[in-house]
Amino acid sequence: MIRVVLPAHLKNLANISGEVHLDIIGDVTQRRVLDAVEEHYPVLQGTMRDRRTGRRRAFVRFFACEEDLSNESPDTPLPDRVATGDEPFLVIGAMAGG
Amino acid sequence: MSRVRLLVGTRKGAFILSADAGRRDWEVSGPHFGGWEIYHVNGSPADPGRLYASQSSGWFGQLIQRSDDGGRSWQPVGADFAYDGEVGEHLWYDGTPRPWEFKRIWHLEPSRTDPDVVYAGAEDAALYRSTDGGQKWQELTALRTHESAPRWQPGAGGMCLHTIILDPVNPDRIFVAISAAGAFRTDDGGASWQPINRGLRSGQIPDEDAEVGHCVHRLAMHPSRPEVLFMQKHWDVMRTDDAGASWREISGNLPTDFGFPIAVHAHEPETVYVVPITSDSEHYVPEGKLRVYRSRVGGDEWEPLTAGLPQANCYVNVLRDAMAVDTLDECGIYFGTTGGQVYGSADSGDTWAPIVRDLPAVLSVEAQVLP
Numbered sequence: 001m002i003r004v005v006l007p008a009h010l011k012n013l014a015n016i017s018g019e020v021h022l023d024i025i026g027d028v029t030q031r032r033v034l035d036a037v038e039e040h041y042p043v044l045q046g047t048m049r050d051r052r053t054g055r056r057r058a059f060v061r062f063f064a065c066e067e068d069l070s071n072e073s074p075d076t077p078l079p080d081r082v083a084t085g086d087e088p089f090l091v092i093g094a095m096a097g098g
Numbered sequence: 099m100s101r102v103r104l105l106v107g108t109r110k111g112a113f114i115l116s117a118d119a120g121r122r123d124w125e126v127s128g129p130h131f132g133g134w135e136i137y138h139v140n141g142s143p144a145d146p147g148r149l150y151a152s153q154s155s156g157w158f159g160q161l162i163q164r165s166d167d168g169g170r171s172w173q174p175v176g177a178d179f180a181y182d183g184e185v186g187e188h189l190w191y192d193g194t195p196r197p198w199e200f201k202r203i204w205h206l207e208p209s210r211t212d213p214d215v216v217y218a219g220a221e222d223a224a225l226y227r228s229t230d231g232g233q234k235w236q237e238l239t240a241l242r243t244h245e246s247a248p249r250w251q252p253g254a255g256g257m258c259l260h261t262i263i264l265d266p267v268n269p270d271r272i273f274v275a276i277s278a279a280g281a282f283r284t285d286d287g288g289a290s291w292q293p294i295n296r297g298l299r300s301g302q303i304p305d306e307d308a309e310v311g312h313c314v315h316r317l318a319m320h321p322s323r324p325e326v327l328f329m330q331k332h333w334d335v336m337r338t339d340d341a342g343a344s345w346r347e348i349s350g351n352l353p354t355d356f357g358f359p360i361a362v363h364a365h366e367p368e369t370v371y372v373v374p375i376t377s378d379s380e381h382y383v384p385e386g387k388l389r390v391y392r393s394r395v396g397g398d399e400w401e402p403l404t405a406g407l408p409q410a411n412c413y414v415n416v417l418r419d420a421m422a423v424d425t426l427d428e429c430g431i432y433f434g435t436t437g438g439q440v441y442g443s444a445d446s447g448d449t450w451a452p453i454v455r456d457l458p459a460v461l462s463v464e465a466q467v468l469p
Binding site: 043047059094 | 133158180
């Protein structure tokens, strides 16, 4: 089970309380995690990544295991502790941006 | 008894202000979508319970919200605003070419007759239409691909399509305005467009009477006179009596003719309102006095309206979409400021009172009259 923590505004938008829990088969990558989040909550399409290019929005960051993974390739496997559910994948609104 | 509802968009959420026809005691609802920029909320003339809101943020991009119950509940609808076909380039601030890039929706204009039909004006400039209540959006591409588009450039607020006026008589005629390209008109439902900027003069562009490149801030029309448009340009207040074929300046005795909003009285098509602003860099009212100026003769001669408005130490701005009129017998007029005040007048501007004083900076105000 993958754990994803979304920022408050996106949780409000999608009517989510707490963490999002996902089951992903195969490699757990940033792209597959975000694909799964958007599949469960279509209203979040375009809020974290550009709809067409798939690029991360400039003021959205991805953290896990105390590391900034924002600029990692979206197809790089996420840390094992994210894949095992021991650590959440964090979607963060950057400190600047609003 | 009729009621009035104001739809207020701010930098950090939407607010709905409502009152009976006396317009003295107001109920305040909100913030809706707290923390998000709400550039515009607008209601369907055909079904006042149907509202559309443009919700955006620097973090998470653009969403569109729809209400079917006058703002008590909302649901997100479609927000996939794609530039259809080749994206193309416009001029950047420094005069170099730059590809179109979607930023946000500035203005939503519902059809006068069908609640499910709504137009959206985008930054970077493009016009979209939905015919299914906002679920899907289709660009009217002939505007963005107009042969003049490579010469359009952003104003200080971005290259935004901020004004959409649907002709009340001719369903195929639409007026739009873009900063800083100018005003445009279609007479065939958006299949083709023509710039309607003859008579405008702008010292900020190399050819001051060029076909395009003018920073039009706002257009206004009285529905009984669809050939007459009023314009607040970057500098200059203008009018046309031939649907934009030619414009003439009507700034007259205004203390400054820089400003953003312009509005027409609901029952007097020659009564026009503007809010003069000091200059293009001093975006606050002159002399610390918040004054709405009214002309009862279609321009040139203006009178200051000050009763109930602060006349000392006031340095707010009133943005282009932040003034509206209601259609009650005694016309109400409303505006919101960058200081978070919304002022209202229930007597055509003779006297004013604050409705709310401490909202986030107000981006837009629309007025609805409910049966």
